[in-house]
Amino acid sequence: MSVRRIDERPAVKETLPLGRRLGSAGTTIADRFAAYRLTSVLAIAVVIAVVPVFFPSTYYYRVAALVYVFALAALGLNLLMGFAGQVSLGHAGFMGIGAYAVAIGPTHFGLPTWLSLFVGAALSAGVAFLVGRPILRLRGHYLAVATLGFGLLLAIVFSNEAEWTGGPDGMSVRRLVLIGWAVRGSENWYWFSGATFLVGAALALNLIDSPAGRAMRAIHDSETAARVLGIDVARTKLVVFVISAIYASVAGSYLALFNGHITPEVAGFLRSIELVAMVVLGGMGSIAGSLVGAAVLVLLPQVLTFLHEYEHLVLGLILMGVMIFLRNGIVPSIAAALKGRSS
Amino acid sequence: MTILATENLSMRFGGLRALDGVSIAIPERCVFSIIGPNGAGKTTLFNMISGIYTPRDGRVLLAGEDVTGLKPERLARRGLSRTFQNLQIFFRMTAIENVMVGRYRHERTGIIADLIHLPMVGRQNRETRELAQAALNRVGLAAIAEQSAGSLAYGDLKRLEIARALASEPKVLLLDEPAAGCNPVETASLEGVIRDIAAGGVTVVLVEHDMRLVMNVSDRIHVLANGATLAEGSAEEVRTNQAVIEAYLGVHGSRRDSRAVH
Numbered sequence: 026m027s028v029r030r031i032d033e034r035p036a037v038k039e040t041l042p043l044g045r046r047l048g049s050a051g052t053t054i055a056d057r058f059a060a061y062r063l064t065s066v067l068a069i070a071v072v073i074a075v076v077p078v079f080f081p082s083t084y085y086y087r088v089a090a091l092v093y094v095f096a097l098a099a100l101g102l103n104l105l106m107g108f109a110g111q112v113s114l115g116h117a118g119f120m121g122i123g124a125y126a127v128a129i130g131p132t133h134f135g136l137p138t139w140l141s142l143f144v145g146a147a148l149s150a151g152v153a154f155l156v157g158r159p160i161l162r163l164r165g166h167y168l169a170v171a172t173l174g175f176g177l178l179l180a181i182v183f184s185n186e187a188e189w190t191g192g193p194d195g196m197s198v199r200r201l202v203l204i205g206w207a208v209r210g211s212e213n214w215y216w217f218s219g220a221t222f223l224v225g226a227a228l229a230l231n232l233i234d235s236p237a238g239r240a241m242r243a244i245h246d247s248e249t250a251a252r253v254l255g256i257d258v259a260r261t262k263l264v265v266f267v268i269s270a271i272y273a274s275v276a277g278s279y280l281a282l283f284n285g286h287i288t289p290e291v292a293g294f295l296r297s298i299e300l301v302a303m304v305v306l307g308g309m310g311s312i313a314g315s316l317v318g319a320a321v322l323v324l325l326p327q328v329l330t331f332l333h334e335y336e337h338l339v340l341g342l343i344l345m346g347v348m349i350f351l352r353n354g355i356v357p358s359i360a361a362a363l364k365g366r367s368s
Numbered sequence: 369m370t371i372l373a374t375e376n377l378s379m380r381f382g383g384l385r386a387l388d389g390v391s392i393a394i395p396e397r398c399v400f401s402i403i404g405p406n407g408a409g410k411t412t413l414f415n416m417i418s419g420i421y422t423p424r425d426g427r428v429l430l431a432g433e434d435v436t437g438l439k440p441e442r443l444a445r446r447g448l449s450r451t452f453q454n455l456q457i458f459f460r461m462t463a464i465e466n467v468m469v470g471r472y473r474h475e476r477t478g479i480i481a482d483l484i485h486l487p488m489v490g491r492q493n494r495e496t497r498e499l500a501q502a503a504l505n506r507v508g509l510a511a512i513a514e515q516s517a518g519s520l521a522y523g524d525l526k527r528l529e530i531a532r533a534l535a536s537e538p539k540v541l542l543l544d545e546p547a548a549g550c551n552p553v554e555t556a557s558l559e560g561v562i563r564d565i566a567a568g569g570v571t572v573v574l575v576e577h578d579m580r581l582v583m584n585v586s587d588r589i590h591v592l593a594n595g596a597t598l599a600e601g602s603a604e605e606v607r608t609n610q611a612v613i614e615a616y617l618g619v620h621g622s623r624r625d626s627r628a629v630h
Contacts, residue, residue, distance in 0.1 A: 058493070059490065062485075228483045228484070231482065231483055231484060231485035231489075232482055232483055234493065235477065235482035235483075235485070235489055235493070236471075236472055236475035236477060236482060236492070236496075237477075237479050237482045238482065239461075239465065239468055239469050239472065240469070240472060242458065242460060242461060242465075243458050243461075243469045243472075245458075245460060246457065246458040246459050246460055246461070247456040247457065247458060249420065249440075249452070249456050250452070250456035250457070250458065250529075250532075251469070252439065252440040252441045252444070253418060253420075253440045253441075253444055253449060253450055253456075253533075254444055254449070254469055254470050254472050254473065254532070254533075254536055255441050255444035255445050255472050255473035255536065256441060256469075256472055257441050258441075264479055268479075268483075310460065
């Protein structure tokens with residue numbers, strides 16, 4: 026009897042435990058998608074919770090925290106590149122805005138650090154909005170070069186405005202204090218950045234299965250068809266550009282707070298390329314791919330240090346090899362291979 | 369009542385006059401076909417009506433209102449939808465997701481609600497999926513809803529575009545050569561689909577080369593040749609119109625004509 030009542034009111038159904046919904050005969054496709062979202066978030070949460078078991082020293086917490094920070098930035102860029110199909114070669118610029126916001130806010134304006142992080146995110150969103158309007162009209166290679174120019178411009182500003190930013194030598198960043206508790210130590214930062222990445226992943230998963238997310242994915246394949254269905258293409262691009270800028274900005278703030286020191290390099294050209302490489306390597310349009318891509322590009326240089334001067338040579342060869350043999354990126358290629366084997 | 373009309377519509381591409389002063393009045397709730405030899409200006413006309421091209425001269429009226437030069441997304445919100453001769457499919461999505469995009473203009477949640485997945489987004493998603501599935505059922509694609517659009521056969525993709533346009537609940541649906549590339553069985557079932565859409569109160573405007581399909585489903589046929597109106601009337605009137613026979617259906621038959629008569 027109670028089951029029938031639940032079926033009559035789909036809104037209640039959503040609050041049922043996962044297993045119950047999957048098991049019931051009346052499972053709809055929409056439920057399956059909600060379940061996919063939930064299992065994805067749970068899987069990432071389990072990874073974050075379990076991985077430290079294998080850490081022999083606190084140094085590993087430090088590296089893993091960096092992985093989550095870069096994964097967050099890569100995830101935002103993946104929404105733009107992998108889902109909406111718009112490239113950005115200047116995304117480190119937004120990391121720079123976030124990083125310098127938490128450095129400059131407390132030092133020059135006496136703002137609390139946590140508030141500076143939000144100010145940085147708002148600033149990044151505003152800059153993305155203003156820059157995105159003219160730039161996102163461009164397509165493909167032209168958009169790539171325009172965003173490249175934007176990134177270079179910001180890096181030069183951070184480097185030249187020495188009064189505010191300390192110039193090329195950078196500036197130190199005050200500790201993050203939350204309700205009287207100073208966040209310090211690699212272990213704390215591990216949990217802090219891991220939790221933030223988890224939230225970022227949950228938001229991204231929500232977005233993908235929503236009207237705005239479907240509009241984003243539609244313009245990737247056919248702007249003409251999207252427009253004919255009532256989608257404002259320019260606005261959709263702008264929205265996803267702003268969202269991805271906020272992801273990068275928060276990641277930049279974390280990086281600055283975690284390292285305690287910041288230089289213009291955070292917003293540099295190489296950083297932007299690194300972010301793009303993380304997205305493509307891990308898998309365009311794959312949430313888990315952003316985490317894997319960031320992990321590979323943060324961990325590999327650490328692992329390869331024993332090769333000394335050959336480190337970069339081997340790193341380059343590995344990247345080329347991965348792209349040749351897993352051409353859709355690590356996660357989508359492996360997922361497709363597993364699917365092919367099981368069926 | 370006239371739901372869609374053009375008045376003296378003209379378009380030029382460089383020196384080429386693609387369309388020259390075409391006036392058409394399409395009555396509500398009918399199947400209205402536009403035919404003509406290749407290069408007659410049919411697709412150009414569609415592109416102007418749906419806002420992809422801006423007319424050089426003339427007006428487009430939708431439900432009595434002047435919509436000349438409105439962007440496609442604005443026209444979509446006023447109830448005009450279309451399919452494409454060269455497919456415009458979202459290949460990275462599943463079949464049903466393609467159709468769900470068609471519901472976009474009816475979805476009411478904002479970006480913040482979407483990001484944090486408020487309960488209303490879940491409810492709306494469920495409704496969107498149900499209506500998308502219903503649209504797939506109507507075109508005979510019920511079984512392939514969860515397949516990736518990239519893996520579908522050509523004939524199925526043609527119907528997928530129709531389902532996607534249908535899901536947007538248009539008042540007027542423009543079909544640009546839906547039977548092109550389809551086999552005779554697919555074309556025959558397409559006839560049923562078009563009748564079903566029209567029976568649902570949607571005005572269907574059809575550009576098509578398959579004459580059997582056109583003659584079978586059309587309430588009215590407008591014939592274009594060289595960018596200008598040649599004739600208009602019922603299937604029977606057009607079939608027996610001397611100017612049309614000479615210019616287009618040509619019983620004496622050049623190769624192009626014989627292809628068109630098929």
